[in-house]
Amino acid sequence: MRKLLVILSLFIFIPAMVANAGPREDILAEFAAQAKADDANFAGFDANRGKELYLATFNTGKPETPSCTSCHSTSATNAGETRAGKAIDPIAVSKTPDRFTDPKKVAKWFRRNCKSVIGRECTALEKGDFTTYMISQ
């Protein structure tokens, strides 16, 4: 019986450990490290703050793109569309599993889109919250 439990627990924990070490987690960990460096009181990312950021309207960026939802759909699980008419896969990880797995892509799009929408680069806290929200969706 104990043997069985050990084997069962292996089945449960090993995949979980592997998942934990995935590229998405690495990216989040890096955001977290930066967030901690920015603010010593950093206490983890929050999907709700990420959601607020996603839906917020700004008037500090480029007038063509006042919100993330200008191009991504108002729902993270729906497909969006660029201003030039190209389809954008849903940003939610549940719909597009390879979201937030390529650090280069993540860096590129956060830089571009934060500048377009907010008019500045995003903080590590914002990026982490946003990513956490998308992982939860």
Add this chain to the structure above:
Amino acid sequence: MQNKAKFQDKNTGDKKIRIWDLPTRIYHWLQLVLVVSALGTGFFAPEWWLSIHVWLGYGIVALLVFRLAWGFFGPEYSRFSSFIFSPKILIAHVKAIKAGKPMHFFGHNPLGALMVFALIAVLALISLSGFINYGGVENLGAFAGFVDYATGSSAGKIHLFLAFSLIAMILFHIFGVMFESKISKSSLTKSMIDGDKSVPEGENTPSLAPKLLVPAVISIAGLGIVLIGGSIFMSKVPASGFINMPISQTYNSECGDCHIVYHPSLLPKKSWVILMDELEDHFGEDAYLDDETAKEILAYLTSFSAENWDSEAANNLLIVDKEKPTQISATPYWKLRHAKIDEDIFKAKPINSEANCEACHGDAKTGRFDDVNIKILKAKDKTN
């Protein structure tokens, strides 16, 4: 054969003679249909009807081949030799008309004969200039590999001028037929339908040369093989307006994530330089790229910019807007060619904007933008 041409009308007892044989009459009316259709599609049809216009051109060339062969081997009045008149007779003919005592001709009269030769010549030249234009500007057809854009463009102007000339000639032709019908008191139109003309009192029925079917068929087949074979052979040569361009995965993915992958030939070098320099303010968005990627893309774009191609798009898009040198849809040529398209169509889904070339130009990716590949989407949102 000869005697069959002469007979008596059953109803009136008039002596009649077969002037226009069936092939000549079919040729005449078919040519009317094709020429009117070609003029109609040329002047009024939208760009994407061009292939129909070109096929009408092939049809007209085929008719001309027949007419040429029939001009040598057809029956008496279809032969060119039967209506080549000396200037003396021409002058006498005009004088007789003026005097109100017109001379009688069974076939073409001297003025009509001039018009026949002129029409055949103009139709031949209009076809040739059309195909040169098609090859040079559209980079399609037999001349695509041989004619550059500038030559094709000039041929297009000649083609247009000849088309106007043709319309004037057709009007003259119709006037001439009506006039001759009136003074000769017999309908020329009717005889082009039933083929017959009355033999006037006191006029001898002429002896008629019969058609020479075998030489006619051989020369039609020979000319046909030369023209069709030559066209197919010439079409194998790659279009002169286009060069081989490698595919850049970097360009395709970095730029193609947000918008269609614009062919590098659609802007001049200087525009691409400006565009790549201003990526952080890219048509209302930040499209920043790291230096290495940006450099690679700039090199690709400038190597294959408009200056490097002789296509219709590249030639015309060399001139950009002064204020917006990086915007293809701001160029004078783009505006000219899209002037007739309702703005709502651009805004409607799934087009979204003027930037989405591919929505209507199925071949936008290749930089060809062939007229025949235009398909203007219906604005679905318009009624909503």
